[in-house]
Amino acid sequence: MKRSLKNYFDKIKPQFRPGGKFQKFQSVFDGFDSFLFTPNTTSQRIGVHIHDNNDSKRTMIIVVLALIPALLFGMYNVGYQRYLSIGTPEPAFFDAFLYGLLAVLPKIVVAYVVGLGIEFISAQIRHHEIQEGFLVSGILIPMICPIETPVWMIAVATAFSVIFVKEVFGGTGMNIFNVALMTRAFLFFAYPSKMSGDSVFVASDSIFGLGSGQLVDSFTGATPLGQIATSGSLTPAVTGITGNELSLWDMFLGLIPGSIGETSTLFILLGGLILLFTGIASWRIMLSVFVGGFVMAFIANTFPSATYPGSAISPLEHICLGGFAFAAVFMATDPVTAAHTNIGKYIYGFLVGALAILIRIYNSGYPEGAMLAVLFGNAFAPLIDYCVIESNIRRRMRRAKR
Amino acid sequence: MALLNNKNKSVLFNPLSKNNPVIVQVLGICSALAVTAKLEPALVMGVSVTAVLAFANVIISLIRKTIPNSVRIIVQLVVVAALVIIVDQILKAYNYEVSKQLSVFIGLIITNCILMGRLEAFALGNKPWPSFLDGIGNGLGYTIILAIVATVREILGSGTLLGFKVIPQALYDAGYENNGLMILPPMALITVACIIWVHRSRNKDLQEKNN
Numbered sequence: 001m002k003r004s005l006k007n008y009f010d011k012i013k014p015q016f017r018p019g020g021k022f023q024k025f026q027s028v029f030d031g032f033d034s035f036l037f038t039p040n041t042t043s044q045r046i047g048v049h050i051h052d053n054n055d056s057k058r059t060m061i062i063v064v065l066a067l068i069p070a071l072l073f074g075m076y077n078v079g080y081q082r083y084l085s086i087g088t089p090e091p092a093f094f095d096a097f098l099y100g101l102l103a104v105l106p107k108i109v110v111a112y113v114v115g116l117g118i119e120f121i122s123a124q125i126r127h128h129e130i131q132e133g134f135l136v137s138g139i140l141i142p143m144i145c146p147i148e149t150p151v152w153m154i155a156v157a158t159a160f161s162v163i164f165v166k167e168v169f170g171g172t173g174m175n176i177f178n179v180a181l182m183t184r185a186f187l188f189f190a191y192p193s194k195m196s197g198d199s200v201f202v203a204s205d206s207i208f209g210l211g212s213g214q215l216v217d218s219f220t221g222a223t224p225l226g227q228i229a230t231s232g233s234l235t236p237a238v239t240g241i242t243g244n245e246l247s248l249w250d251m252f253l254g255l256i257p258g259s260i261g262e263t264s265t266l267f268i269l270l271g272g273l274i275l276l277f278t279g280i281a282s283w284r285i286m287l288s289v290f291v292g293g294f295v296m297a298f299i300a301n302t303f304p305s306a307t308y309p310g311s312a313i314s315p316l317e318h319i320c321l322g323g324f325a326f327a328a329v330f331m332a333t334d335p336v337t338a339a340h341t342n343i344g345k346y347i348y349g350f351l352v353g354a355l356a357i358l359i360r361i362y363n364s365g366y367p368e369g370a371m372l373a374v375l376f377g378n379a380f381a382p383l384i385d386y387c388v389i390e391s392n393i394r395r396r397m398r399r400a401k402r
Numbered sequence: 403m404a405l406l407n408n409k410n411k412s413v414l415f416n417p418l419s420k421n422n423p424v425i426v427q428v429l430g431i432c433s434a435l436a437v438t439a440k441l442e443p444a445l446v447m448g449v450s451v452t453a454v455l456a457f458a459n460v461i462i463s464l465i466r467k468t469i470p471n472s473v474r475i476i477v478q479l480v481v482v483a484a485l486v487i488i489v490d491q492i493l494k495a496y497n498y499e500v501s502k503q504l505s506v507f508i509g510l511i512i513t514n515c516i517l518m519g520r521l522e523a524f525a526l527g528n529k530p531w532p533s534f535l536d537g538i539g540n541g542l543g544y545t546i547i548l549a550i551v552a553t554v555r556e557i558l559g560s561g562t563l564l565g566f567k568v569i570p571q572a573l574y575d576a577g578y579e580n581n582g583l584m585i586l587p588p589m590a591l592i593t594v595a596c597i598i599w600v601h602r603s604r605n606k607d608l609q610e611k612n613n
Binding site for chain 2: 186192
């Protein structure tokens, strides 16, 4: 099978080369060819670089693999929350998962079709190779949206983000801001009623007869962070959607309402381990984001105030709630938009983590600050790198003079 | 001298496209961002700037030989400020609602870079009639861009145009929602950028050489 596919690709290859029949679609052909088969060329053996054929498509695929645990759990959780809300506290595993799969799949398909479509078209126009950055963005985008976000909004936001955040800056690897997060930021500011509040984080319709029923009386769709932000007391009660008290373990496991992929800290950390083990994400950034968030939450928790109910929550709970862990593992570590120097990575990560909790607690308009914190960090990453490099140069100059 | 000979024609029409103050010289961006959430205030703003610019150009051009070079900026400011106050008072008297929406931005016409730019670059060295045409042309060039940006932003952001509903209710019933980001200033910037993008790709001679 594999051999025959390869033979077929080699046979039709000349038609896509200059002078061939389908010369215009060369980038599409190259895109598929190198997606399916590892290219047998590396960059030239000159200079100081390490050469292997682990190109960026292979890298992207590993990130996608690392996202799969959180995604599958997210799908199950979508179904679980739906069944919980209609009074089935112990749904069959398969029913819940199937419901979530059917609810999430359209979002993934739409994000990929729109994003890859624009990538393909712009690659054709500019005679570039098709770049693979969207392989990851396309799966990240649905995972950071609430389940009730309409697919047309995701399509609009994805198109906006791919064009104005990535393509106008020169394509994959040239963007200043994280593409997936800008998609979410666009949705957040353009359609706030579909991105925050009490009614978007739990699915509300039955799909093909699955999950049909009446909402139970005690139902409330608010996320834990939403409940905390509006509680206005020093002992905010954090409950699930049917009014049951949530323990730290519930928050860590993630059977709570929230954006599709962000709820389960456990499965996100599992993906994080894959990234760390394969060396794709920087452990410096990941670690310092968690440290930054923990320190900030600890400081706030030392001086709790009823005006800012988030400060009454313990640091560990803060790290398990909302999108903090997801942002730390998958968003802040984006190698394109993060800081590049080692010291810079610590500063960048700490800034992102501390800001996420700072916004979450002390800005009552935003119950969750991880998205804004990472985007803010993205904007500052080049400056951090510049300062680190300049101070390094100055130190060495001083040493040289002595 | 013909009132509209070739030179005067180019003075009047060049700023509409090839030498547009907003999208080619990138002047007056602040007000283009601030007042374009709705079409009506944007049009009023455009007309106000056109009027102030035309008359300031004429006045400066008339007294250009008597202005001492060292205090010319102050003289220009006095003229512009006087005209802006007149426009502001007229707006308050006849169109109070729009005047309230525009709030400080009418007063801030004084600091609009287009005004200073035209006074310095044109009115100080040309006769009153060409200066008047130059003011009208640049004002209209500014107004056109404001109108385009405001149209896009009002339709997508509020679903209306000049206050009338243009997006049918059926679309809202089908799940469509107004884009809240369009009301915020960042989208004005991006809309202006898109206009510049289209304009430059149509006018190849405006594109900078890529070294």
